[in-house]
Amino acid sequence: xxxxKRKRLEAAGWKVGSVDEFLDLTPEESAMVAMRFNLAKALYxxxxxxxxxxxxxxxxxxxxxxxxxxxxxxxDSVSLDFMVRSLLAVGASKKEIxxxxxx
Amino acid sequence: xxxxKRKRLEAAGWKVGSVDEFLDLTPEESAMVAMRFNLAKALYxxxxxxxxxxxxxxxxxxxxxxxxxxxxxxxDSVSLDFMVRSLLAVGASKKEIxxxxxx
DNA sequence: GGAAAATATATCAAAAAAAAAATAATTTGT
DNA sequence: ACAAATTATTTTTTTTTTGATATATTTTCC
Numbered sequence: 001x002x003x004x005k006r007k008r009l010e011a012a013g014w015k016v017g018s019v020d021e022f023l024d025l026t027p028e029e030s031a032m033v034a035m036r037f038n039l040a041k042a043l044y045x046x047x048x049x050x051x052x053x054x055x056x057x058x059x060x061x062x063x064x065x066x067x068x069x070x071x072x073x074x075x076d077s078v079s080l081d082f083m084v085r086s087l088l089a090v091g092a093s094k095k096e097i098x099x100x101x102x103x
Numbered sequence: 104x105x106x107x108k109r110k111r112l113e114a115a116g117w118k119v120g121s122v123d124e125f126l127d128l129t130p131e132e133s134a135m136v137a138m139r140f141n142l143a144k145a146l147y148x149x150x151x152x153x154x155x156x157x158x159x160x161x162x163x164x165x166x167x168x169x170x171x172x173x174x175x176x177x178x179d180s181v182s183l184d185f186m187v188r189s190l191l192a193v194g195a196s197k198k199e200i201x202x203x204x205x206x
Numbered sequence: 207g208g209a210a211a212a213t214a215t216a217t218c219a220a221a222a223a224a225a226a227a228a229t230a231a232t233t234t235g236t
Numbered sequence: 237a238c239a240a241a242t243t244a245t246t247t248t249t250t251t252t253t254t255g256a257t258a259t260a261t262t263t264t265c266c
Contacts, residue, residue, distance in 0.1 A: 065242085070244090
């Protein structure tokens with residue numbers, strides 16, 4: 001958000017702050033959230049790139065469609081391990097995964 | 104291993120192959136092992152850099168000494184999540200973690 | 207060489223994640 | 237608008253990871 005917009009919003013009585021602030025996350029928690037979010041997105045994009053359904057994707061990595069749905073959202077119940085293994089299973093390299101995580 | 108050494112070993116009747124081959128790992132499994140290994144090493148090095156014991160380190164990240172010992176070995180029973188959270192907790196950045204993982 | 211500190215290993219209960227399966231909701235194609 | 241396909245959500249069960257604790261082993265330092 002640029003400072004013009006911020007000024008206008010604040011002038012109009014809005015409180016303006018980051019999501020992290022709002023959710024009251026420590027920097028570590030925030031980094032973790034970001035990593036998970038980006039891995040989730042990478043997973044989604046990989047799958048779309050392959051033009052296959054969550055069902056087909058799930059079969060490929062020997063899991064179930066519901067878990068793919070959760071993984072692509074970065075749901076709390078999905079581990080980093082699961083996301084990373086999934087990405088590897090659809091052809092992502094260590095480097096690609098690292099790049100996604102570092103964003 | 105250079106090809107000279109390999110030749111000498113094979114001439115002497117040794118089978119020469121990679122650890123991955125020996126353990127019969129798929130490329131994905133191998134990548135996973137490598138990531139875990141490197142995160143484990145990063146964790147160890149961070150701690151040594153801080154010149155603190157596993158005990159002190161454990162207190163800092165709210166876990167126990169035995170789990171730090173396991174994490175620094177990259178034991179199977181330690182999740183990626185745990186290693187990444189631990190690294191973040193001792194000041195590693197997303198980028199540092201990514202770099203370690205990509206090695 | 208021996209005590210103290212640090213690290214490694216083992217066990218068990220509790221918590222978290224995964225698989226499995228059913229089904230609801232949404233999207234896509236006709 | 238409707239049927240089929242896809243994705244999202246929920247619940248239950250099983251497996252894995254974690255924390256807690258005790259203790260064995262190794263390292264450090266005097």
